[in-house]
Amino acid sequence: MESEKDNLLVAIKPQTQKQKQTAVLLFANSGKKEATSKKFIGKGKKLNTHIASALNKHAIATVKAAGIDLVLIDETKQRGNSFGEKLWNASEDVFALGYQSIIVIGNDSPQLNAEHLQFTAKQLSNNKPVIGPSADGGFYLLGMHKNDFDKESFLNLPWRKANLFFAVKQHFNQQSQVAEILLELTDADDEASLKRILKAASLTAKLNPLLKLLLNLFNSICEFATILNQQINEFLFISKKSSRAPPLSV
Numbered sequence: 001m002e003s004e005k006d007n008l009l010v011a012i013k014p015q016t017q018k019q020k021q022t023a024v025l026l027f028a029n030s031g032k033k034e035a036t037s038k039k040f041i042g043k044g045k046k047l048n049t050h051i052a053s054a055l056n057k058h059a060i061a062t063v064k065a066a067g068i069d070l071v072l073i074d075e076t077k078q079r080g081n082s083f084g085e086k087l088w089n090a091s092e093d094v095f096a097l098g099y100q101s102i103i104v105i106g107n108d109s110p111q112l113n114a115e116h117l118q119f120t121a122k123q124l125s126n127n128k129p130v131i132g133p134s135a136d137g138g139f140y141l142l143g144m145h146k147n148d149f150d151k152e153s154f155l156n157l158p159w160r161k162a163n164l165f166f167a168v169k170q171h172f173n174q175q176s177q178v179a180e181i182l183l184e185l186t187d188a189d190d191e192a193s194l195k196r197i198l199k200a201a202s203l204t205a206k207l208n209p210l211l212k213l214l215l216n217l218f219n220s221i222c223e224f225a226t227i228l229n230q231q232i233n234e235f236l237f238i239s240k241k242s243s244r245a246p247p248l249s250v
Contacts, residue, residue, distance in 0.1 A: 028107035137162030
């Protein structure tokens, strides 16, 4: 049986040097590691690990559906002391493979879809950076070119703070670049934020496999079943009638 570690190996679709334009950098911990710092459900480490692993698999599947090269850097490949330093080194590793631009994402945005990534890749091909703001003030996606940041500027960004999105946007403005801004999404960082995502999902007409899995998991837990049962049934009913969503839809 394929282990989670096998699923988290660097996945590169071979291209010629001329074709190496954009790759997605999935900067994420393994499910087991993620479950040590995030509690999605107060029901023990095993279920939290299962959810974190599902988030990883969904992110990988989303990139593959977009048809863009993927490089995954988990905790076994990260180098540095601070979050910013680890992400800088990971970005440099991807650029060293020959790519001219990268799309940085995490594993905690289950509403992220292939259309977001394809739109971002198109903007990058037109020399335009892209930011996907998250509801907590950070970002769930950053599309940037090789020379958009120097190391000092990158490390001095307010990582993991509520003004990160605005600081990145301001950086591009100072470089005389106007970043394309995607729709705001909610990161799944804990039980409360995951609840919000699932409740919001019941109001949309698009159901991805990960959200269906998470809804089923929550439906099996009594305290969430009472809260979400009606929304889940409505969501599943609507999803059967749904049509393909336009780019940038959530």
